[in-house]
Amino acid sequence: MGVFRRDSNSEAAVQPLTASAEVVPLRQASARSADYNRPRAIVAAAERVDLKQAALERTKGYHAWQAEAWTGYERVGEVHYGFNLVANVLSRLRIYAAAIVNQDEQPVGARDAAATGKVRSELAIDAENFMRDITGPKFSGLVRSFSLNMNVPGECYLVRLKNSTATGDTVEWKIVSTDELVVDQNGATLRPLRGDTTRARALPADTFIARIWRPNPRHSHEPDSSMVGIADAVEELLILQRLVRSATRSRLNNGLLFLPDGLTSQGQAGSSVSVETDDEGNVIAEVESGDQANTIIADLLESIVTAVSDEGDASAVAPFMVTGEGGLAEQIKYVQFERSSDAWLVERTERALERILQGIDVPKEVVTGLANVKYSNALVIDENLYKANIEPLALVLVDALTEVFLRPMLRTKGYSEEDLNRIVVWYDPSEIVTRPNQATDASDGFDKFLLGPKAWRREHGFSDDDAPEEAELAMMLLTSGAALPPDVQQTLLMALLPETLGKGREDAQKSQPVPFPKSADQLLTPTAEAQANVSDAATGENAA
DSSP states (O other): OOSOOOOTTSOSSOOOOOTTOOOOOOOOOSSOOOOTTOOOSSOOEEEEOOHHHHHHHTTSTHHHHHHHHHHHHHHOHHHHHHHHHHHHHHTTOEEEEEEOSOTTSOOEEHHHHHHTTSSOHHHHHHHHHHHHHHSSTTHHHHHHHHHHHHHTTSEEEEEEEEEEETTEEEEEEEEEOTTTEEEETTEEEEOOSTTOOTTOEEOOTTOOEEEEEOBOSSSTTSBOOHHHHTHHHHHHHHHHHHHHHHHHHOGGGGOEEEOOTTOEEGGGTTOSEEEEEOTTSOEEEEEESSOHHHHHHHHHHHHHHHHHHOTTSGGGTSOOOEEOOGGGGGGOEEEOOOOTHHHHHHHHHHHHHHHHHHHSSSOHHHHHOSTTSOHHHHHHHHHHHIIIIIHHHHHHHHHHHIIIIIHHHHHTTTOOHHHHTTEEEEEEGGGTOOOTTHHHHHHHHHHTTSSOHHHHHHHTTOOGGGSOOHHHHHHHHHHTTOOOOHHHHHHHHHHHSHHHHHHHHHHHHHHSSSOOOHHHHHHHSOOHHHHHHHHHHHHSSOOO
16 A cells, blocks of 8 residues: 655645745655646536525525435445545645646646746735635645545535634634535524534624535536435445344344253252141142242353353353253253344345445445455555545645635735636645655666665655765775775775774884885875865765
């Protein structure tokens, strides 16, 4: 599962742009966003909410299937897991203000476009300031809610909330469901708890509310969702689960035990019969102290319960002992009840679940795991998850924010439509997906002299501080076994062991009867500049 990997070197957020700020181009991560004109698998629809029109929309019939869709999400574990997986991955998306330079390429950051003169500098400043308002610390939660609402009911609201605190007023952007935000003739009301009207919050009339939805192909103003097509399968699965649960809880699952009359348990021995006499002491009759059948059943149940509640009791390992005539043992029977519907229930449940997994917008193999998938196909499934589910939602999000948020906000600043059409909200997927064999490719590129040491270290998860120092490079060259000229080897050894080799040479010179000429010593002892030149020639480039 190598496609989802966090990149520690990616930028956490876009830095604000000021008039004197240094323009730093956005880092080209190993994963890149789509080209701007790429066809959208899911087309976004977004608009500012008209309270009167929204009140009429609340009476439409599609709200019934939306309630069923939420029930399927909440009650079917596979659907819940699949949609949450997509939402958690998408929540790592980073968005930023960008400019369209070429329709056939991905948009570039607004700062880069301003630096090259493609857009006005003040337009880039305002665009990034507005984006900073929405991409705060809670932005990942906003994206997660957006993903779940788009996958389950197919629509949601983008709301700008003003919260008053002791330190002042704060602004919070939220994605809420159509059940949490209720719009009627009286205005908009936020209901954070289901069925609790005491905590409902009436929003001011000037509150920013935008509706984002996935258009229905038949009625474009209504939402669409993959949960619509599996509504019957979800209902069938829930009914079958209730039948299975009822059958599992039935007391008849343990069968029937037949015990004949005349058996006596160990607990009844010596106390099952009493003698009745008259006034003169004559025996009138022998009377049983209790019903033998009921007593043996009570003793048997007590032995079973005791073994369950107290594992250290002897009844947990010792058999239950009874006495009686020899023929009674053959009359003890245990009858098991077999239901022909058990296999049918299991088959129908698996069939309904299969229909659901085939119908939702998440690959079935991702939901059920990769136990039956070949390793060679695992990475392909991950790529398909990104291309088929993650990237389309990312495009829906940025297109919607461009139409209902960024451009309307910039329009209030008086910019022309020509300027506004160049500015978009775009996304950076480097925190979501990277090529799983990126490190291997980096090693191959380094060996073929297509990549430098910096790129190799980045793709293998190392920083530039891990680059080898000059002495370490010299040691690598000496121990690599490469054919080095003798003068280069001597220079490297002198650089690594200057004191040891220098002292050895001094001792050798002192032992000579004729003093060693200074001119020859200068020729054999390389200067610092000569050492640097040799080091650069040996390494081929500056490792730092």
